[in-house]
Amino acid sequence: MKSATDKKTSILIIYTGGTIGMVQHPQNRTLVPVSFEKIQEVVPELKRFDFIIKTITFTPALDSSNMNPITWIKIAKTIERNYTQFDGFVVLHGTDTMAYTASALSFMFENLDKPIILTGSQLPIGMIRTDGKENLITAVEIAAAKNNGVSIVPEVCIYFDFTLYRGNRTVKHDADMFSAFRSVNYPALGVAGIDIKYSNEFIYRQENQGILKVNTNFDDNVVILKMFPGINQNVMNSILNTPGLKGVILETFGSGNVPTSRWLTNCIKRAIKNGLIILNVTQCEGGKVVMGQYQTSLELMNAGVVSGKDMTTEAAITKLMFLLGQDLTPDEIKIYLNKNMRGEISE
Numbered sequence: 001m002k003s004a005t006d007k008k009t010s011i012l013i014i015y016t017g018g019t020i021g022m023v024q025h026p027q028n029r030t031l032v033p034v035s036f037e038k039i040q041e042v043v044p045e046l047k048r049f050d051f052i053i054k055t056i057t058f059t060p061a062l063d064s065s066n067m068n069p070i071t072w073i074k075i076a077k078t079i080e081r082n083y084t085q086f087d088g089f090v091v092l093h094g095t096d097t098m099a100y101t102a103s104a105l106s107f108m109f110e111n112l113d114k115p116i117i118l119t120g121s122q123l124p125i126g127m128i129r130t131d132g133k134e135n136l137i138t139a140v141e142i143a144a145a146k147n148n149g150v151s152i153v154p155e156v157c158i159y160f161d162f163t164l165y166r167g168n169r170t171v172k173h174d175a176d177m178f179s180a181f182r183s184v185n186y187p188a189l190g191v192a193g194i195d196i197k198y199s200n201e202f203i204y205r206q207e208n209q210g211i212l213k214v215n216t217n218f219d220d221n222v223v224i225l226k227m228f229p230g231i232n233q234n235v236m237n238s239i240l241n242t243p244g245l246k247g248v249i250l251e252t253f254g255s256g257n258v259p260t261s262r263w264l265t266n267c268i269k270r271a272i273k274n275g276l277i278i279l280n281v282t283q284c285e286g287g288k289v290v291m292g293q294y295q296t297s298l299e300l301m302n303a304g305v306v307s308g309k310d311m312t313t314e315a316a317i318t319k320l321m322f323l324l325g326q327d328l329t330p331d332e333i334k335i336y337l338n339k340n341m342r343g344e345i346s347e
């Protein structure tokens with residue numbers, strides 16, 4: 001096994017912002033991002049790695065609440081431009097929307113054969129109890145890890161709190177705890193203890209390896225519509241009749257259920273007839289949509305709603321935006337939504 005400290009190994013760290021590099025604003029005490037140089041000052045350990053580490057900093061550094069398809073594309077193009085020169089990539093990113101960015105990146109990269117590891121922290125890196133140091137150092141180690149010259153994790157991942165996750169299976173589930181992320185429907189790809197133990201059987205390797213291709217078009221004419229008891233016709237109609245709207249993630253109860261009210265079924269049928277693509281995902285963190293299991297989802301299936309099975313909402317919305325941005329027919333989009341592209345859905 002090639003060690004992570006091999007001299008020829010080179011890692012590109014892309015610092016986009018997030019709490020990991022934030023300090024308290026002197027006037028209003030809010031947390032605002034600072035430059036990567038400041039991060040390096042407090043993590044001298046990075047210099048002790050025996051491989052080449054280069055850094056690119058986004059200007060301005062962003063709170064991840066300000067991420068969107070334009071910034072996802074910026075991250076992807078930065079990796080594409082540097083792809084041949086580096087063995088792995090670490091993306092420092094705010095935790096709030098990290099699961100969305102990881103999902104979006106996973107769909108954009110075709111024939112990926114190097115690690116793209118997103119990480120960040122819950123406490124700024126300059127604070128004594130920060131989780132940022134460990135997250136950053138181990139993410140670099142994972143991005144560098146190879147076996148017989150081949151990257152161990154050629155996927156878009158999130159590394160956080162000693163655990164390596166598939167990015168498009170992850171959700172941020174806790175705003176306070178260091179264990180901020182979870183992947184309920186898919187096992188961890190690795191765990192960091194004294195050694196980093198990889199679960200090779202769960203790691204995704206893209207088939208048909210060829211030259212890297214980065215698809216960078218997204219269509220943001222989409223919405224996430226979360227069902228709740230008491231949702232009314234007026235609200236539902238005005239959302240589904242939004243001018244220009246092309247796709248809807250319907251976040252449903254349990255295994256894909258909605259109220260059986262006639263108006264609701266008619267509303268959905270009308271929307272689909274008018275060309276809207278509707279994808280059903282569950283509000284639950286674990287489990288999957290099984291349309292037709294209950295009467296409350298049978299109508300959706302009959303109306304032509306697509307099952308998102310066990311996809312996270314984060315993966316579903318970014319996948320929908322991605323597919324709508326490609327040169328595909330509505331029928332092709334529906335087929336892709338329901339099947340596995342990058343390990344985001346169980347078949």
Ligand code: ASP
Pocket residue numbers: 017018019020062063064065093094095096097120121122
């Ligand atoms: N608001 C921050 C962000 O997502 C939170 C964090 O980094 O943990 O950029």
